[in-house]
Amino acid sequence: MGTQALNMDIVILFLMALAALWTVMTRSLLRSAIGLALTSAMLTILMFRLHAPLAAVFELSVCSGLISVVFIATISVTQPMSQEKVLQHMRDRLERFWYLPILLVLIGIVLSFVSFKFNLSVPLPEIExxxxxxxxxxxxxxxxxxxxxxxxxxxxxxxxxxxxxxx
Amino acid sequence: MLSLMILIPLACLLLISFLPLKGKRVAFAVVMALAFFQIYAVFSPSIMANRHLPGLASVFNFTLAVDSLSRIMLLCIGIVIFIALLAAGPFVKEEDKRFYFSGLMILELMGLNGVVMVRDIFSMYVFWEVAAAASFVLIALEKKRDPLEGAFKYLIFSSVATVFVLSAIAIILLISGSTSFTDIRVALLVTPHSNLIILAVGVFLAGLFMKAGVMPFHGYLPDAYASAPAPVSILLAGVVTKTLGVYTAMRIVIDIFGFSTALKSILLCIGLISAIFGALAAMGQKDLKRLLAYSSISQVGYIFLGFGCGTPLGIAAAIFHIFNHTVFKSLLFVNAAAVEDRLGTLDMGRMSGLASRMPITGTTSVLASLSLSGVPPLAGFWSKLFIILALWQSGLYGVAVTAVLTSLLTLAYMLLLQRRVFFGTPEKNMAGVVEAGFNLTLPAVILAILIAGVGLFFPYVVHTVIFPVVSF
Amino acid sequence: MSAQALTLFWPFCLFIVVLFVIGFYCLLVTFNLIRALIGLELLIKAVTLLLVLVGYVTAHEALVQSLVITLIVMEVVIIAVAAGIALGLHRHNKNLDTRQLRNLKG
Missing domain, CATH: 1.20.5 (Single alpha-helices involved in coiled-coils or other helix-helix interfaces)
Structure with a gap:
């Protein structure tokens, strides 16, 4: 049961990182905002699994709801770019953003080699x-x-x- | 009774919000009265005594506390808000804008008061965000292009700083399981995780340095100061970054982490870099307010130099310098506001010989410049002297000598400013310029009297106000 | 701390670091105001997850939940103000390009 729960958590974490990556890498701003909402939704599930249901509800309604609305409203008010500008923009973006996945893979490899073995001594649990x-x-x-x-x-x-x- | 310092402004804010449009004209007066109340409250033992509120009002018994350090900050906040409101007259003209301006000033006041008085690391963050959000909106008040740009940069930097601070809070929670200062301090003493503490201190200080705008993290600060409306730059330079960055750094180091050798050297290093390069950058500026902003960065460096000694004298000197900096930098920004009001520009290349046209502005700015550069017997001289003495006492001779040399650099760029803007004979385009209105000369005179007064009566001030701070 | 909480801790930390990196990368590399705000949001998400994780590990869920609720309120206000400023800049510049924000230099 324990390992199964852990695997589940890792799957959701992975999905969350993927959603965040998509948020940053995608070309359209609108998709980016939706990606943020997805990241937030994944975070909600994680919060629920980490025994924080009340905060999770807040996160779901406010962050993936309200903030997405704010972003999408802002994006739709601002005018779209012209066609050649969009093409230029895409080329620009590709140059700047393709380092990110490589960076992430490198960090992942480095961090998974670091062993985290010291015993955390944590404070007493709270009463309330x-x-x-x-x-x-x-x-x-x-x-x-x-x-x-x-x-x-x-x-x-x-x-x-x-x-x-x-x- | 301390909760009154937040509750009374809140009540006033709600009151003026519900007034009809005509009544909103009193908004300025209300904020000035609040600032006055704050100055009075700092000296009133019954309000500062933190007795519990009786009866029904006991709902509002928050866990607040003040010590001498907090009181000096409260005093600075009161003075600067009062001055900023006085100076706001010519810059915020429309009726409704005046109301929004006053409302935001009250919100800023509450945020800053909260930061100064809370003794809980997360509540500190909460009030911090309040003060920061109010300053973003204040900068962008006119919705012109440059202020919006300055506000956006400030917002991004400030929020990244907040993310750092929150991460540090999370690490501290992992160690201590509590957010109140005393609990954390106790927990940090017994915990075996020294690595985690170092990580927390590092992340926390990185965030605070960003908020204070010291040299490697200063990217937003000149933009925000220079683009903001004149009264808002007085506020920002006078108290906002000092409270949000410098005061909080002092508070968490004194109350939570304590001085360690590594921490001291970080503070000294940051202070030295900031003091030298801030002064050098100020030399090359053409815009009056930008020059003052870089000078502000340099002076914050001095404050961190004094604080980084970790000795009682150093801490007292740092606090004294915070107060002096608040006074003379506010005065210089008031002078800048007067010049901007009369000339409509801040480009120093287009100014000359203003002292003969604007005698009060000219005289007070000379006084402020001399105090800033540490010329005796003005207030700024004593605090700088104490900082250098504290450095010398701690055996940091090299740093002390560098600090003295940097203060010569400060004198150089302030004289450069004076020569370009105020001294000499006015050129033809300055012909129609007259002294700024009462709105801008009165605050200048008040602050100038403060500078001279604190300088002349410094033994009294130091022994009754400044040294009690370090007797904790 | 229970054994399960400990085994959870490290993978969570790893992914929080990943989120931080993504957020910072977005903030540093982008030329778009809205995308900068989205990067900021990702950073705040990472911090939220860190706080909740710490609450779970130390069994202080109640305290941490109340902190996170406050944090979310702050976050919304900041993002709303930021969106307002971005809209204002768009009105002046007719685009959301941060490279246009070079009026103030020094």
């Missing part, structure tokens, strides 16, 4: 097991910070997007 209780009772300052951050976001969005609305 409910993240909601932790957030509300032990970390109210973070909640206040979230509120202030959201206000900042509101101000930012009003200021930065206002002109677009008028046009």
């Amino acid at each position: 097991k409910d993240p909601r209780v932790v957030l509300w009772n032990q970390r109210p300052l973070d909640l206040l910070g979230q509120i202030i951050m959201l206000l900042t976001g509101v101000f930012g969005i009003i200021i930065l997007f206002r002109e677009a609305k008028q046009k």
